[in-house]
Amino acid sequence: xxxxxxxxxxxxxxxxxxxxxxxxxTIGPGVTGLLGPNGAGKSTLLHLIAGFLPPSRGExxxxxxxxxxxxxxxxxxxxxPERDSVYAFLTxxxxxxxxxxLHDLPDPQAAxxxxxxxxxxxxxxxxRISTYSKGMRQRIKVAAALVHDPEVLLxxxxxxxxxxxxxxxMLDVLLRLGAEGRTVLLSSHILEEVERLAGTIQVIVAGxxxxxxxxxxxxxxxxxxxHVFLVRTSDDRLLGSALIGSPxxxxxxxxxxxxxxxxSDYGTFSRQLAGIARDRDIRLRELLPEDESLESVFAYxxxx
Amino acid sequence: xxxxxxxRTASPPAEPDPAAAVIQTAALTKxxxxxxxxxxxxxxTVEPGITGLIGANGAGKSTLIKILLGxxxxxxxxxxxxxxxxxxxxxxxxxxxxxMPEHDxxxxxxxATEFVTHLGRMSALxxxxxxxxxxxxxxxxxxxxxRYRQIGTYSTGMKQRVKLAQALVGDPRLLLxxxxxxxxxxAGRxxxxxxxxxxxxxxxxxxxxxxxxxxxxxxICDHLVAIDGGKLLRADTITSMTQVRxxxxxEVDEGADQLMAELGRRGLQPRRYQRALLVHLEGDSTYxxxxxxxxxxGLPLNRLEQRRRRVEELFQDEQAPxxxxxxxxxxxxxxxxxx
Amino acid sequence: xxxxxxxxxxxxxxPRARTETGVIHxxxxxxxxxxxxxxxQIVRALYWHSLRSAFGLGxxxxxxxxxxxxxxxxxLPAIANAVSVAQGNGRIVPYDTYxxxxxxxxxxxxxxxxxxxxxxxxxxxxxxxxxxxxxxRRLDYPLAKLAALIMACLIVIEIPLLLLYxxxxxxAHGGTGIWDQTKALIPGLGVGLMWAVLLAAIGLVLAxxxxxxAYATGTIAICFFLSFILSQVLIQVTQRNVTHAGxxxxxxKFIGSGPGPGPHEFIQVTQVPTTATHLSGLVSPFTILDxxxxxxxxxxxxxxxxxxxxxxxxxxxxxxxxxxxxAGLAVRYRKAGVA
Numbered sequence: 015x016x017x018x019x020x021x022x023x024x025x026x027x028x029x030x031x032x033x034x035x036x037x038x039x040t041i042g043p044g045v046t047g048l049l050g051p052n053g054a055g056k057s058t059l060l061h062l063i064a065g066f067l068p069p070s071r072g073e074x075x076x077x078x079x080x081x082x083x084x085x086x087x088x089x090x091x092x093x094x095p096e097r098d099s100v101y102a103f104l105t106x107x108x109x110x111x112x113x114x115x116l117h118d119l120p121d122p123q124a125a126x127x128x129x130x131x132x133x134x135x136x137x138x139x140x141x142r143i144s145t146y147s148k149g150m151r152q153r154i155k156v157a158a159a160l161v162h163d164p165e166v167l168l169x170x171x172x173x174x175x176x177x178x179x180x181x182x183x184m185l186d187v188l189l190r191l192g193a194e195g196r197t198v199l200l201s202s203h204i205l206e207e208v209e210r211l212a213g214t215i216q217v218i219v220a221g222x223x224x225x226x227x228x229x230x231x232x233x234x235x236x237x238x239x240x241h242v243f244l245v246r247t248s249d250d251r252l253l254g255s256a257l258i259g260s261p262x263x264x265x266x267x268x269x270x271x272x273x274x275x276x277x278s279d280y281g282t283f284s285r286q287l288a289g290i291a292r293d294r295d296i297r298l299r300e301l302l303p304e305d306e307s308l309e310s311v312f313a314y315x316x317x318x
Numbered sequence: 319x320x321x322x323x324x325x326r327t328a329s330p331p332a333e334p335d336p337a338a339a340v341i342q343t344a345a346l347t348k349x350x351x352x353x354x355x356x357x358x359x360x361x362x363t364v365e366p367g368i369t370g371l372i373g374a375n376g377a378g379k380s381t382l383i384k385i386l387l388g389x390x391x392x393x394x395x396x397x398x399x400x401x402x403x404x405x406x407x408x409x410x411x412x413x414x415x416x417x418m419p420e421h422d423x424x425x426x427x428x429x430a431t432e433f434v435t436h437l438g439r440m441s442a443l444x445x446x447x448x449x450x451x452x453x454x455x456x457x458x459x460x461x462x463x464x465r466y467r468q469i470g471t472y473s474t475g476m477k478q479r480v481k482l483a484q485a486l487v488g489d490p491r492l493l494l495x496x497x498x499x500x501x502x503x504x505a506g507r508x509x510x511x512x513x514x515x516x517x518x519x520x521x522x523x524x525x526x527x528x529x530x531x532x533x534x535x536x537x538i539c540d541h542l543v544a545i546d547g548g549k550l551l552r553a554d555t556i557t558s559m560t561q562v563r564x565x566x567x568x569e570v571d572e573g574a575d576q577l578m579a580e581l582g583r584r585g586l587q588p589r590r591y592q593r594a595l596l597v598h599l600e601g602d603s604t605y606x607x608x609x610x611x612x613x614x615x616g617l618p619l620n621r622l623e624q625r626r627r628r629v630e631e632l633f634q635d636e637q638a639p640x641x642x643x644x645x646x647x648x649x650x651x652x653x654x655x656x657x
Numbered sequence: 658x659x660x661x662x663x664x665x666x667x668x669x670x671x672p673r674a675r676t677e678t679g680v681i682h683x684x685x686x687x688x689x690x691x692x693x694x695x696x697x698q699i700v701r702a703l704y705w706h707s708l709r710s711a712f713g714l715g716x717x718x719x720x721x722x723x724x725x726x727x728x729x730x731x732x733l734p735a736i737a738n739a740v741s742v743a744q745g746n747g748r749i750v751p752y753d754t755y756x757x758x759x760x761x762x763x764x765x766x767x768x769x770x771x772x773x774x775x776x777x778x779x780x781x782x783x784x785x786x787x788x789x790x791x792x793x794r795r796l797d798y799p800l801a802k803l804a805a806l807i808m809a810c811l812i813v814i815e816i817p818l819l820l821l822y823x824x825x826x827x828x829a830h831g832g833t834g835i836w837d838q839t840k841a842l843i844p845g846l847g848v849g850l851m852w853a854v855l856l857a858a859i860g861l862v863l864a865x866x867x868x869x870x871a872y873a874t875g876t877i878a879i880c881f882f883l884s885f886i887l888s889q890v891l892i893q894v895t896q897r898n899v900t901h902a903g904x905x906x907x908x909x910k911f912i913g914s915g916p917g918p919g920p921h922e923f924i925q926v927t928q929v930p931t932t933a934t935h936l937s938g939l940v941s942p943f944t945i946l947d948x949x950x951x952x953x954x955x956x957x958x959x960x961x962x963x964x965x966x967x968x969x970x971x972x973x974x975x976x977x978x979x980x981x982x983x984a985g986l987a988v989r990y991r992k993a994g995v996a
Contacts, residue, residue, distance in 0.1 A: 051503040052474060147376035174500070177373050177530050178633045179546070203503050206533040284571065284618035292613045297605050301622040312504055387790055409792045413693065417790040425782040427716070439702040440791045442693040451689060458686060484787060489689035521686040 016043040016195050017077040017090060017165040019063055024072035026058055033058040035221035036072070041199055045192035047212030048201040049312060055221045056201045057096065060168050063199070064093045076166060089117065092159030096170040098151065102144035106135055106154045109143060110161055117162040129157040134183055148175025153184070160191075167191060169200045173207060185211060209308040217315050224318075229311045236314060240264050240276035241283070242304040247273070248297035256290050257283075272300065338401060339363045340492055340524045341386060346395035348381050356381035358548035359395065364526060368518040370535035371528040373544045373551060373633070379528055382545075383494060387412055400491055413442055416485030420496040420528075423481065426470030430461055430480045433469065434487050441488030448487070455483040458521075459513060475506035482513070486523075493517070493525045499534060511538050532629045536560060544632055552632055560626045568608055569594040569621035580611040599624065699793055700801045707805035711771045712812075720774070724809075727767040731817045734759065739824025748825045748838070751957035752818060752845025753950055758960070760814070761943045764852065765881045767813055768806075768860035773873035775802050776861060781868035785990075799861070799986040806861050810853035818845055848950050855942055855975060856881075858982035865989045884941035885960075891937035892944075892962065896928040935965035939974055949975050 019041040026034040033055045050056050061067045062074055065081040065088070074081050081087050100109055110129055114122035130139050133153040143151060152175055159167060169188075173181050188211055192198045202208050208215065209229070217224040225232050233241075247253050250273040254266040257275055262282035267274040277283035291298045305314070341364035348357040356377040371379070384390035386399050388408020397404040399411045425433065434455060438448030456465045459479040464472065469480060478498060485493055498514060499507040515538045518525045529535055535542060536556060544551040552559075568588075570577055578595055581588040584607045586597040597604060612619050694702075713720030734756045741749050750756060776799075779785055788798055822842045826835045863880060864873040902924055938944030938961040947959040952968025964971055 051505065052501075149375070173530075175530070177375055178532055178630065179373070181530065182630070182633055203501075203507070204531060205504050206531075281618060284620055285616055288609050288613035288619055289616070292609055297602060298609045298622060299605055300624065301619060303621060306620075309504055309508075316505065389789060409696070409794075412790055413792045415790070417786070419786050421783060423783045423787055425778060425784055427778075432715070436706060437787060437791070439706075440699055440788060440793060442695070442699055442792050443689070444692065444694055445702075447689065447691050454687065488791070517686075522688075 017197050018042050019166065019197060019199070020073075020075045020078070021063075022073045024062065024069045024074050026055075026062060026067060026070045032221050034062065034069075034218075037218070037221075037223045038072075039216055039223055039226055041197060041214075041216070043192070043195045043197050044214070045188055045198045045200060045212045047208040047215040048199055048218065049203075049205070049208065049215055049308075050218035050224075051316060054218045056218055057170055059218065060093070060095075060170055060199070060201060063166075064091055064168055089162060090164055091166045091168065092162065092164035094152075094155050094159045094167070094169040094172055096174070100143050100151060100155060100158075103142060105140050105142050106130065106146070106150075106157075107139035109154060110139075110157045113158040114161045119162060122161075125161050125163070126157075129161040130154075132160060132187060133157045149177055149180045152176055153180065156184070156187070164196070166197045167199070169198070169202075171202055172200060173202060173204055181207065205308045205312060215308070217312065219316060224315045225311075229308045230306060232315075233306050233311050234280065236311075239305075239314060240278045241280040241306070243275045243277060243283075244269075244271060244300070244302045244304055245273045245275055245287075245298070246271070246300040247291065248299070249294075252294055253291060253296050256294055257287075260286055260290070262286060274304070339398075340366055340369075341397070341399050341526070343397045344395055346382075346385065346397050347393045348385065348390070349393045350377075355548050357385075357392070360545065360548070360550050361395075362543055362550055362553050364524075364543065365541055366524045367540040368514070368525045368527065368538055369541040369543060370539035370556075371526055371543050371545070372530065372532065372535060372629075373546045375547075378545055378548050379496070383417070383496070383528075386494070387415065387417065413488065414491045416488060416490035416493045418481045418485045418493070418495045418498060420500060422477070424469045424477055427468055429468055430456060430465040430472075430483070433480065434484050437484045438487040443488060451487050451489070452483070455486040456480075458486065458517075459483045460509070474501045475503075475509070478502060478506075478510060479513075482510075486517075490523060493523055494528075495525060496528045497530070498527065499529070499531070507534070514538055536629050542629060544629075546633075556629070559629050559632075563625045563627060564599040565625040566597050566599045566604060566608065567591070567594045567621065567623045567625050568597070568612075568619070570612065571618040571620050573615060573617040576615055577611060577617055580615060581608065584611060594621065596625070696792060696794070696797065699791075700797045703793070703798070703801035704805050704808075707775050707802050708808055710774050711805055711809035713774075723770040724767065724813075727763050727770075728813050728816075731760065731763045731813055732820055735817045735820035735824055738821055739827070742825055742828040745828070748821075750821055752821065752841045753848050753955040754947075754957040754959045755814075755818065755821070755845070755849075757943075757947065760852070761881075761885060761960075763813070764810065764856055765878060765885075768810065768856055769874045769877040769881070771809065772806060772857075772860040772864035772877060773867075773870040775806055776865045777868055777870045777873040780865070781870070795991055796987055799865070799990045803857060803861050803983075803986065806857040807853050810857045811850065814849040814853055815846055818842065818849055844953075844955065848946070848955065851949065851975070852946055855946060855979055855982075858979055858986075859942060862982045862985040862989070865986060881942070885943050888937055888941035888944040889960065891940065892930075892934055892960075895931055895933035895937055896962070897931050898926055899929045900924060900926050930962045930965070932965065935963060935967050936970075937961075938964070938971065942978065945971055945975050945978065 021037055021039050024034060024037050025032065035055075037059070048056050048059065058067070062069055063076065063081060065076075065084060068082040076087055077090060079087065104112070107126060107130065111122050111126040114125045114129075119125045127136075130136055133156050135150065135153050135157060138146065138150060143154060146154065152172060156169070156172065159169075172188075173184060176184060185207065188198055188200065192211075200208070200212065214227055215229055215232075216226050245253065250268060254268060254273050254275075257263045257273075258266050260283070262277055262279035263275060264278040265276040275283070287301070288298065304310070341362075343360050343362050346357050346360040347355070349355050354377060360382075371382075381390065385392050385397055385404055388399075388405040388411050391405050400414050402410050404411060428436075431452060434452040435448050438452050439445065441448075443451060459482050461476060461479050461483065464476060469477065472480070478501075482495070482498065485495070495514065499510050502510060511534060514525060514527065517523055518538070527535070527539060539556055541553070541555050542559060543553045568577070574590075574593075574595060578588050578590070581595065581597060586604065586607060588595045588597045590596075597608065608622065709715055710720075712724045713722070734750045738748060738750045754760075779788075785798070789795065819842075822838055826838050829835050829838055859880075860877050863877045866876065867873045938948045944961045947961040948964045948968065948971030950959065951961065951964045952971055
């Protein structure tokens with residue numbers, strides 16, 4: 015059974031500050047990335063979805079039920095906030111088990127053990143949280159959010175403070191949770207990780223939803239921006255002169271690293287390249303899209 | 319054409335040999351009551367340039383920094399920074415080193431100018447020099463008129479820049495930057511990484527960047543030191559850790575199955591990997607076969623790339639997932655030359 | 658490196674009569690080759706910086722309110738004295754105690770408000786690592802802060818004494834008058850010095866316990882006030898009522914009298930200090946200071962009605978308190994970490 019988060023024209027303001035401005039989106043099962051510059055409204059959005067704040071306007075439902083003033087929502091939703099929100103004097107195990115009891119679970123001990131095993135904190139669970147490193151605190155927070163087996167998991171900067179091994183492990187955990195059909199919404203600044211994790215992204219800029227979907231597809235939609243490629247061949251100059259003859263190409267430049275091509279018509283260019291190279295007996299060694307990464311797409315969305 | 323250097327007014331602290339190692343440790347060990355072993359017989363040499371420090375957990379990293387700054391004595395082993403012994407020459411080391419902490423460390427109710435100037439005085443600069451160098455440091459990190467406002471009004475990105483400016487104000491020979499991009503959004507991270515690159519390349523200052531983000535490290539660092547559980551995991555140049563492999567990756571937007579079949583027909587034994595196909599790179603003929611296959615089928619080619627090792631592989635327990643089972647890489651495999 | 662352009666192209670065109678040149682100046686990073694100051698000067702710079710903070714200088718108008726008002730109130734007795742002397746009377750305020758109640762209250766307020774300015778703010782903003790990663794030694798920091806707070810207290814205590822002195826000698830007759838006043842002033846300045854050193858040390862170590870200024874201020878104020886009140890209560894409670902005929906003995910308080918049974922006899926009831934009373938002053942720094950003052954020969958009345966033979970005990974306790982405060986500061990700042 016999957017849970018969908020649905021927002022329709024949701025706005026949230028504090029006095030004159032409009033933190034979230036008329037956002038409509040649907041978040042389904044799998045891992046979705048929530049991106050945006052600092053102060054764009056991502057944390058507010060997560061708190062709205064978690065039911066901590068009411069929308070000033072619009073409707074927000076989680077599994078077709080309104081999130082606000084609905085304590086039942088907490089059964090379905092797990093939130094991992096950004097700020098340190100753990101009781102440092104408890105041990106990891108005590109903290110997760112207490113959360114399990116707060117959720118009124120029938121077997122808090124087992125639920126806590128299971129959740130702690132998922133985040134691989136079984137070795138350290140009997141130490142006080144005050145002795146944990148930042149990465150370990152993050153993991154115990156995730157365990158507490160998973161203890162009631164929620165269908166929806168909301169995470170605000172979950173990788174903060176984790177070393178590379180912990181990151182890789184958490185990446186696996188989240189991918190697995192997403193593959194299980196849970197709805198995982200993750201807000202992060204580390205785009206190289208979001209790229210790996212999230213099939214869909216939602217980009218928030220200054221409270222407004224700037225783009226949704228697969229970032230490669232979003233890039234293809236930016237037709238007014240030529241796609242930039244770097245090509246390395248056995249004869250860059252010759253290829254350059256051939257490519258500029260094609261209406262799909264708006265510019266070529268010989269750089270130290272190879273031939274930089276601006277393709278105004280991405281689809282045509284990508285189909286033509288191999289043939290043009292073959293016709294002139296040019297060996298293609300490397301073709302790298304330079305602005306298709308999530309980082310570039312994100313930067314472009316902020317510019318517009 | 320160069321401008322002659324300004325006349326020296328007084329003798330500065332003895333200049334360390336620019337080619338010598340910047341940091342050297344020998345079997346460096348630190349144990350705390352617990353028993354917690356923060357550092358375990360760490361032997362590593364950090365060359366001039368930009369070096370990434372990864373994997374160290376909180377205790378190991380802060381212990382290492384304290385020992386290098388001469389603030390903590392190791393349980394056993396030695397450490398030298400810029401040719402000086404820790405902790406015996408700690409004061410000299412701290413004069414020549416700039417440190418940018420990870421955590422918030424800025425008072426909210428002073429201006430950046432006042433703050434960096436004051437810390438310049440604390441770095442043994444005379445009053446006028448402190449003012450001048452504070453102004454210069456703030457300019458180099460990109461803080462202009464904001465510097466006259468109180469630090470409490472700054473964004474995270476600006477605060478990180480102030481932290482970097484105070485590390486630069488004393489003209490350090492070595493910068494220790496602890497997670498310099500934490501809390502920054504992607505644009506902020508980009509600027510900070512470019513700034514650090516520029517400092518390392520143009521200012522002639524060696525930099526050690528402690529970070530958990532392998533992408534950053536691969537991007538700006540020349541060398542890497544990876545520590546795991548207090549022990550040295552690996553110390554190497556980034557180049558050698560990101561060497562090319564004899565595998566070629568091909569990405570097409572559609573028709574991957576057709577391409578797979580066609581490449582198979584040409585004897586390349588392709589296999590799938592996420593959105594792409596991988597083939598073993600025999601030589602130039604492989605490139606041509608791929609090009610021709612794609613051209614024949616008229617498929618939209620999105621990416622053609624010789625695979626490289628990634629720093630991340632250090633921390634993965636299994637073999638790289640796209641590794642063919644029996645492939646043996648020759649150590650001197652290098653990127654095929656471009657003529 | 659500069660680039661310049663000259664007129665006159667390669668084609669041999671004659672140069673223009675008016676030369677036009679352009680220069681791009683190199684404003685890249687500059688090394689610092691000037692002199693560096695020694696550790697003593699760094700400590701001095703921190704001392705001056707802290708002394709300015711103690712009076713709210715460089716921090717906006719609000720920060721100056723308490724120090725200025727405290728100083729102003731402390732000067733009032735000196736001003737009142739000057740007015741009285743101008744009207745032809747003698748000096749009305751003693752040098753060694755000044756106005757003990759007023760002085761105690763003003764110092765409590767001043768130290769409770771300003772000691773946190775010096776140390777709690779740095780603790781709150783976690784800026785200490787930026788000090789300790791510099792050529793400063795660990796204990797230099799509290800040393801500089803303490804020196805600054807002592808000097809600030811000296812300013813608030815001794816300048817009013819000097820004003821008292823100046824206001825009095827204006828009306829003095831000739832050299833002997835001035836010399837008499839000077840002879841009386843010097844011990845008074847000495848008492849003021851004792852006050853400054855002890856109260857600053859206690860106030861600073863209490864302030865260093867908390868990064869929250871409100872808590873630090875509260876802690877200092879409560880400790881000083883409560884201990885003072887306790888000493889006053891104990892003094893009252895431990896004094897004995899003595900009924901006798903004749904004039905009251907020295908050191909006692911006259912509380913009543915009436916006609917006695919015999920002829921020409923006056924029955925007086927006075928309060929006489931007991932041993933316990935002499936010892937009651939040990940619970941508060943203000944009465945300890947008063948005790949030491951009396952032991953060293955101060956004759957004006959103060960909050961402590963006599964030390965009996967316990968003068969040396971008071972002296973010893975003063976030194977113990979001072980040593981404990983200094984030790985507390987050393988322990989506090991040895992722990993403060995870097996990373």
